[in-house]
Amino acid sequence: MENIERILKEHPFLEGMDEKHIKLLVGCASNVVFKAGEYIFREGEEADKFYFIRHGKVLVETFIPQKGPVIIRSRHEGEIFGWSWLVPPYKWHFDARAVELTRAIALDGKCLRGKCEEDHDLGYEIMKRFALIIAERLEATRLQLLDIYGNSSTK
Amino acid sequence: MATAQQNKKMVKGGPAYPMLVRPYAIRRISRETYDTFTYELTPPRGSGGVSFAPGQFNMLYVYGVGEVPISISGDPAKPQALVHTARIVGAVTKGIKRLKVGDSLGVRGPYGSSWPVEEAVGRDVVLVTGGIGLAPLRPVIYYLLINREKYGRIVLLYGARTPEDMLYTGELERWRGRFDLDVRVTVDRATGSWRGNVAVVTQLIKPAPFDPMHCIALVCGPEIMMRFTILDLEKRGVDYDRIYVSVERNMKCGIGLCGHCQLGPTFVCKDGPVYRYSDIRTIFTKREV
Ligand SMILES: Cc1cc2nc3c(=O)[nH]c(=O)nc-3n(C[C@H](O)[C@H](O)[C@H](O)COP(=O)(O)OP(=O)(O)OC[C@H]3O[C@@H](n4cnc5c(N)ncnc54)[C@H](O)[C@@H]3O)c2cc1C
Ligand code: FES
Numbered sequence: 001m002e003n004i005e006r007i008l009k010e011h012p013f014l015e016g017m018d019e020k021h022i023k024l025l026v027g028c029a030s031n032v033v034f035k036a037g038e039y040i041f042r043e044g045e046e047a048d049k050f051y052f053i054r055h056g057k058v059l060v061e062t063f064i065p066q067k068g069p070v071i072i073r074s075r076h077e078g079e080i081f082g083w084s085w086l087v088p089p090y091k092w093h094f095d096a097r098a099v100e101l102t103r104a105i106a107l108d109g110k111c112l113r114g115k116c117e118e119d120h121d122l123g124y125e126i127m128k129r130f131a132l133i134i135a136e137r138l139e140a141t142r143l144q145l146l147d148i149y150g151n152s153s154t155k
Numbered sequence: 156m157a158t159a160q161q162n163k164k165m166v167k168g169g170p171a172y173p174m175l176v177r178p179y180a181i182r183r184i185s186r187e188t189y190d191t192f193t194y195e196l197t198p199p200r201g202s203g204g205v206s207f208a209p210g211q212f213n214m215l216y217v218y219g220v221g222e223v224p225i226s227i228s229g230d231p232a233k234p235q236a237l238v239h240t241a242r243i244v245g246a247v248t249k250g251i252k253r254l255k256v257g258d259s260l261g262v263r264g265p266y267g268s269s270w271p272v273e274e275a276v277g278r279d280v281v282l283v284t285g286g287i288g289l290a291p292l293r294p295v296i297y298y299l300l301i302n303r304e305k306y307g308r309i310v311l312l313y314g315a316r317t318p319e320d321m322l323y324t325g326e327l328e329r330w331r332g333r334f335d336l337d338v339r340v341t342v343d344r345a346t347g348s349w350r351g352n353v354a355v356v357t358q359l360i361k362p363a364p365f366d367p368m369h370c371i372a373l374v375c376g377p378e379i380m381m382r383f384t385i386l387d388l389e390k391r392g393v394d395y396d397r398i399y400v401s402v403e404r405n406m407k408c409g410i411g412l413c414g415h416c417q418l419g420p421t422f423v424c425k426d427g428p429v430y431r432y433s434d435i436r437t438i439f440t441k442r443e444v
Contacts, residue, residue: 059353071345074353078362099350136358139383143355144343148377149286149316 004029004105011052013080013129021122028111034058034098047084047092049106053077056102061095069095073140083130085109173410176216176261177202179237181254187240187322191287192252193228196237196260204234208269209294210401210429214409215239216261217250224406224424226291227265231298237262240290240322266409268429270295270373271399272302279307279370281363281393283384285314285356288376289322291401291428295373296330303335310337310365314356314380317342318349337364356380360387367392374432375401382440385432395433402427402435 005026008014014022032051034040040058041047051058053075060073060081072094075081084092090109116123179196186192198204212226229238243252254260272295280299284292299309311330315321321340331338339359341352352359357380372388374381381400388398404416404423411425419438421427432439 057350068346071349071353074351076352076362140355140358143357143380143383146379147316147343148355148380149314149320149343 004031007052007054007105012078013052013133017125018121021119021125024115024119024122025107025112028108028115030106030108032104032106034102034104036098036100038098040096040098040102041082041092042095043092045092047082047090048109050080050082050085050109051104051106053079053081054103054105056104057099058102059097059099061097063095074099080133083134085112086130173266174263174408176214176263178259179262181256181258181260182236184256188320190244191240191242191322193238193240194251194260195229196239196262198235198237204237205265206234207231207265207294209272209298210269210291211265211267212291212409212428213237213239213262213264213266214406215241215247215251216263217247217254218259218261220250221247222261222407222409223247223251224266224403224409226401226428228290228293229297231294232301240287240293242287264409266424268427270429271371271431272298275299275371276305277307279310279365280373281310281312281360281365281370281388282373283312283356283360283376283388284374285376285380286316286320287322288380288401289313292373292375293323293326296336300333300336307370308337308365309335310339310363312339312341312356312359312363314341314343314359314376316344318345318351339363355383357383357387360384360391370397372398374398378402395436396431398432399429400432400435400439401429402439 005022008022008025008029043062055077058075058081059071060075061069061071064070081096084090116126178199181194182197183195184192207227209231212224214222215225216222225239225241227238228240229236241248241251243249251260282292282296296311299306321327327338327340330336339352341354341356341359342349343355345353370393372393374384385398402418402423404418406424407413407415409424411422414422416423418427418435
């Protein structure tokens with residue numbers, strides 16, 4: 001737990017967060033490991049966690065009939081992924097698969113939602129940080145949709 | 156700091172007869188992607204290659220069809236082999252595509268300003284590029300690698316639409332193997348076996364290892380990609396006067412006479428295509444300029 005606390009404290013996502021709030025997060029956190037090729041979650045499953053990647057790489061995918069899995073994003077060491085735990089109906093919209101041995105810290109969404117309800121200061125801190133991540137992802141998705149490079153080999 | 160004008164001073168010589176079209180012969184054609192090809196050209200018998208500075212372009216003339224500006228994508232230390240990478244989009248580039256090894260292609264140039272390799276001495280250099288934008292930046296990568304000891308960290312961030320749309324894949328692989336060059340590649344989307352990054356190129360900027368306070372950033376790609384790149388460079392703390400962009404406009408004369416390529420009070424063929432961003436910021440972000 002001491003190790004988890006140190007990692008969370010040093011993570012840029014939680015920069016500036018009160019010690020007591022970090023301690024509350026640690027209460028919902030656990031170390032997890034995924035083997036190369038292992039699915040971390042699949043579309044439609046209950047979204048009960050989010051992850052701080054410590055090492056490794058994760059691909060966020062969706063399945064398109066007749067095309068197979070299409071990779072939408074990759075996530076790397078130091079990044080956070082998963083925000084469906086935050087908004088009803090708390091279900092994953094995509095699949096996530098480790099492409100190499102991946103170590104992460106998992107934060108239990110249900111546990112965290114409960115703590116945010118009890119302590120709105122913590123809730124606000126978490127919301128502020130996730131709002132930033134969601135805004136970043138939205139901007140990136142817009143750019144992806146704009147298809148800025150024009151024609152492609154794989155139309 | 157060097158201005159675009161001073162950057163032009165790097166160009167040794169320049170064309171003595173700027174409107175003279177010289178017939179080059181196509182020595183080699185390499186397929187980069189389904190619509191992009193690299194052409195290696197040799198000068199007319201008895202004449203030497205023309206030296207150029209990284210970032211400059213030539214007007215390529217397909218006899219009977221027309222002329223287009225295409226950046227030089229080869230090594231400035233080897234001017235004897237003139238290299239261009241062209242994406243086939245319309246009448247003239249389709250004309251280029253019809254040519255075969257041994258055929259003749261008219262060349263005049265080189266024209267325009269160049270990347271600020273002198274100003275970058277002693278600094279980190281971050282190159283952000285997408286799609287065909289890697290072609291005009293490749294000469295500067297060759298230059299930086301030949302003069303490696305003069306620069307700090309060199310970081311190349313390259314985005315393409317899919318893995319199949321990436322240029323110079325063999326070379327990128329070799330560059331990735333070097334310890335003195337940090338190459339990060341990403342695609343907007345991928346299927347199945349791709350194990351690299353999937354993200355828009357701008358998302359490579361935040362985690363990239365360079366000193367934002369002292370680096371020089373060279374940006375080349377579709378204009379919308381450059382605009383978003385500049386926003387993310389700014390978020391990292393890179394000042395506008397250390398960001399350089401390469402701008403494209405339709406051209407005719409290529410030498411500042413006809414006004415076709417006007418960008419605000421400047422002509423892209425003569426004052427550009429490489430501009431310091433702070434010099435053109437107000438016109439760059441204006442519509443229909
Ligand atoms: C300084 C400079 C350097 C350039 N360097 C390169 C280079 O290294 N490699 C390269 O492939 N191209 C480069 N270009 C772009 C190239 O000049 C154009 O693609 C070319 O002029 C198109 O001519 P065309 O007759 O084949 O097509 P056109 O018949 O003029 O156009 C056909 C279609 O293609 C579209 N189109 C035209 N130009 C572009 C463009 N730049 N990007 C996307 N779509 C376009 C048009 O809107 C039209 O729909 C450069 C342009 C400039 C100004
Ligand atoms: S192309 Fe004629 S002025 Fe630039």
